[in-house]
Amino acid sequence: MRHVKAAILGAGFIGRAHVEALRRLGYVDVVAIGQSNQAKAERYANELGVPKAYGNYMELLQDNEIEVIHNCTPNHLHYEINRQALLHGKHLLSEKPLTLTSAEAKELYELAASASLITGLNYNYRQFPMVQHLKGMVKDEDLGRVNLIRGSYLQDWLLHETDYNWRMEPRYGGTTRAISDIGSHLFDLVQYITGLRFSEVLADSSIVWPTRYRSSVAKESFQRRAEGELEPVDIVTEDYCSVLVKFAGGARGVFTVSQVSPGNKNALEVHIDGGKASGSWKQEEPFLLHLGYRDRASERLVRDPGLLKKDALPFLHYPGGHEEGWTDSLKNMMHNFYRAIGSGAPLSDSVATFKDGYQTMLINDAIVRSIQSGSWEKIDNV
Known part of the structure; x- marks a missing residue:
């Protein structure tokens, strides 16, 4: 299994749990933390021992080292961040709900279906x-x-x-x-x-x-x-x-x-x-x-x-x-x-899958x- 580099957007309760779980795998490197501002991103990245910090998720999505995005942000941010992650060619694991509305969920489901990317929702039970x-x-x-x-x-x-x-x-x-x-x-x-x-x-x-x-x-x-x-x-x-x-x-x-x-x-x-x-x-x-x-x-x-x-x-x-x-x-x-x-x-x-989320x-x-x-x-x- 080759090593994969990932970024966590939102390092609250569930985001930190994602970091811990990924580190237990041994073949995923968490290389970046994204937060709502640069100061918070740097503080969370320092606490978690992650090398990169981004206060703007669009800048993070332009980092070519990052292959996978974990969207652990509050619900209202899921749709646009998920959409942009797919448009930037990133594999994507989103927390639920997929979006706030079924119309938005339909759009993301169709976008994911047309992309050659791995996408999923964290229904871990x-x-x-x-x-x-x-x-x-x-x-x-x-x-x-x-x-x-x-x-x-x-x-x-x-x-x-x-x-x-x-x-x-x-x-x-x-x-x-x-x-x-x-x-x-x-x-x-x-x-x-x-x-x-x-x-x-x-x-x-x-x-x-x-x-x-x-x-x-x-x-x-x-x-x-x-x-x-x-x-x-x-x-x-x-x-x-x-x-x-x-x-x-x-x-x-x-x-x-x-x-x-x-x-x-x-x-x-x-x-x-x-x-x-x-x-x-x-x-x-x-x-x-x-x-x-x-x-x-x-x-x-x-x-x-x-x-x-x-x-x-x-x-x-x-x-x-x-x-x-x-x-x-x-x-x-x-x-x-x-x-x-x-x-x-x-x-x-x-x-x-995103279909399940929709x-x-x-x-x-x-x-x-x-x-x-x-x-x-x-x-x-x-």
């Missing part, structure tokens, strides 16, 4: 070994025909009225928050595991705090303590949403997302109920699968290379009991993305229409 094993169980019909899919993604970092983040402002985060921020992960994951596509949705949402209090001191995501003086801000994006889903082929689903559920830090769960058995996976217990049966005792399958399906084995790297978690899923994501760049291998289907935007659009209409809404398919 696909990359857990037990997710891969559950996907294999569905494929091999170990669970029988899939009848019902249940799922949730619950957090509590925005529980209090003094919790505030840029994601709450539509101009930065988009017109939805819980739906697009964490719901997109859940919706992508259940479709990836089952191979089934959302067909229609019926949704309800709630704004728990119509007024929140914003600190004069900006906070990064998941930072708890509010500092400085507080000012009231009207909130128009949802804290919670539940969605009933009809899948193509007849299966049904029910999903809940919330950022105001006490005690839940990053509680993503997926439950697949089939005609023979059920399979459940929880991100906060990523090394386990819970398997349920009607006529025999339920089982708890532990992550172990001697127990998992063959297709799941490339996603685990240590013996049973040596647990791998969120940071390892991110490393798997980077490996599967960069393998296509460094060796010319086909892009793994574990890497979400489809997720269409799901979000239908959910918003359903909330507004109070009725079932059909989903357009790419």
Whole structure:
């Protein structure tokens, strides 16, 4: 595998996680950091031990040494930066959402499809070994025909009225928050595991705090303590949403997302109920699968290379009991993305594509229409 040189645009929480994951691979060199101004770029580059710093992303894109761009900027910057990265001939890994609107997502999907570049979205929950094993169980019909899919993604970092983040402002985060921020992960994951596509949705949402209090001191995501003086801000994006889903082929689903559920830090769960058995996976217990049966005792399958399906084995790297978690899923994501760049291998289907990102935007659009209409809404398919 040849060495590849990459740049990170946006070195906040997720950008720093990208840097760490890339360095664990051993064959990707992070050579540049891009930030909103030169002083911040230099400070972050110095903290992370990265040689180059750019306060203007267009200047960074003109650096011929850089082959790959990681777009870890706030949501409202995704569309234009992603577009420019493709136009400048850079391979591109973007954080979700792909864009703020489905029209923009369609444009990027079509642009990426016409370019001979490797592109992907960081839906890293696909990359857990037990997710891969559950996907294999569905494929091999170990669970029988899939009848019902249940799922949730619950957090509590925005529980209090003094919790505030840029994601709450539509101009930065988009017109939805819980739906697009964490719901997109859940919706992508259940479709990836089952191979089934959302067909229609019926949704309800709630704004728990119509007024929140914003600190004069900006906070990064998941930072708890509010500092400085507080000012009231009207909130128009949802804290919670539940969605009933009809899948193509007849299966049904029910999903809940919330950022105001006490005690839940990053509680993503997926439950697949089939005609023979059920399979459940929880991100906060990523090394386990819970398997349920009607006529025999339920089982708890532990992550172990001697127990998992063959297709799941490339996603685990240590013996049973040596647990791998969120940071390892991110490393798997980077490996599967960069393998296509460094060796010319086909892009793994574990890497979400711009087509997947566009489809997720269409799901979000239908959910918003359903909330507004109070009725079932059909989903357009790419």
